[in-house]
Amino acid sequence: MVWGERAGLDLGGARGSLRSMIVGICTGIPDHPYHSCTSDEREKKIKKRAIHVRLLYGMYDRAQDIPEAEYQEWWTQVHYQLLPMDSILTEDELNLYAPELEEERENQFFGVFLRKEERPSAEAPVWVGAIRGTNLSARALADLQNDAKIVLERLNPSTLIPLLYYVVWRLGELHGYCNVNVTGHSLGAAAGLLVCRRLALEGCVVEGHFFNPPFITLDSLARTCAPCVRQNDAAMPAGNRVLPAVADTDRRNRALAEFMTLDNWSPYLYVNKHDFISREFVSHFKKAIHETVDGNRRWYSSLTELTQRFVGETESYHPFPSAHLVTSYKHRTRPISAHMLWNWIDTHLKYDFKHFSLIP
Template sequence: MLAHDHDSDATSRKFMKRYILGRLVYGMYDRFKRARKYEEWWTEVHYDLWELDKVLTKEELNKYATAVEYEHKNKYFGVFRRNNVFPLAEFPDWVVAIRGTHLLSSTDLKNDLAIVLETLKSSKLIKILKVVVRRLGKDYKYCNVNVTGHSLGAAAGLLVCRRLALKGCLVEGHFFNPPFVALESLARTCAHAVKHALMRVFPADGEKLYERLKNAAWGASSTAFQAVVEPDGKKKAFAEFTTLAEVNWSPYLYVNKHDLICKTFLSHFTGAMHGSIDEDRKMWYSTVTEFSKWFLGKTESFHLLPSAHLVVIETFEERPYRAHKLWNWMVDPQLPYEFKQAKLIPSPHT
């Protein structure tokens, strides 16, 4: 077989895995909407849906009864086991697939807000999801489990897999259009918008005006920030970031360049850190959320990662929200994409 044939086969298998994972997530959307024949999303690619009472122990079902009931009501995710009739090793034995937001669900919208405020960790979704993934890993080995999700589901999956990776339990994650819209990133986006607006209105002095405004705002906020910042917050974030680099956990992030919700991941992984790690805090520490801790309780960043496998597409849409749709990743097997193994800091094992 020629070298390009090997490449063609590898590309085909990658598309097929992406397609299968996407179908499982679509199945969760349609199950929540009670669409007709929603089971076909997974039965046609040879996966079976397992109910939680077949996955969790009786003790876990009792201990997390409230979270289990929450999942039964909202139907966020499904646990899937591969049929024996589908023996290809590239495809995982177990998949946890998590749907994204349904705009008519107030619970979903509350969880979306929690993503921005970095309080998603406190949701019942995260509680039950972590228990399920951990149980699958213990019973069937973590290497045989994949977690996938879209949008809100990608955020939840990233948070859970990140927590497990910090404990040395590495789960392969495939996350479609994962949101990067925390307060820190929104603040930077607003700052860039202000800068460009000033430069358009005042071509000669716009940049100087922006710098003056930025310095004034920073001077006014820095004193207040120092008063509320959690002393150990930065140390904890730094330790977690370096631990993730040491265990070499790299989730697959499927990002559309035109998707306003997830494209910040591309700039996050633009280049490796220069100098010592702690010199570039924005890569591993979300400072703005220190303010919200005083009003909302403990926060947790899921989007600040030292490494990732980036799969990038560029589908131009007249309506920007369409770039966020899961369907973009499934409609065309020949869809051109860029693949990059991005690392902000080198792993000790490489």
């Protein structure tokens, strides 16, 4: 979210050596080594991750000032082609989304990929929308603004979201939602989750694979600081204590109805337990629920109501009842390393995988 994938990796020949390492791992992905995976369909879908990671790396490199031939290798070696927006949208749609398309051309947030017909495989989706994460370069300002919107749960009015939503919706309508995947890393994972969640509420289920999705909202930060607040609360004058938000019953009821509607959508979340930006998803889904959904506070936060008073209408991307949680325990010496995309590139990566549901 806050740090780009290239942070700490663009020094001298580091990027070249990293690319060489990953190319060596991923060359020929559609043909090997997935024949040896288990028969479980969910496990097979996890094997898509190396393809998704390559497409995301292509999005990161495309936003850098490097030769086009270099970043195209990320997707051409796994038999995908990047499509221009004018080949996906009609002329009327291009005019309708002209402001969003202009910002997309400037910042290059995401790309739409089509699998080439030669050498297809069951693990390679036909269509993929890939959204990069924060890029600490000349485009950093727009990315950092979106990062701040994640914390405030205000990513929904970003120009990225309406364009991404419409493109994914159109691909699904034209080619079938079962043939479309959405993937993203960090900031891109948050955007992808928001769009896929919105589509799932409309009955359009899209398979999503999201790497290191941020779980840093005002609610999560408040719960992290709660022990300190409780220790100091008694010593504080009553007038200085934080006032709880007044419950908005209608909003809460709408949120509960949405939550129950999403029981048929389970995104794939790739989380490293050492990643402080996304590890909250692990505890969010792994804590056992002994209450009814309506009485469980993990799916809804009254702080969202409080935020709404100051920043306007909010939209959360994390309240959904189930997920396929892919957890890696690989540890790196630098704290930020656990958030990096390259942790997920190895096709032989050891991980824990389990489907979790918050609905008893």
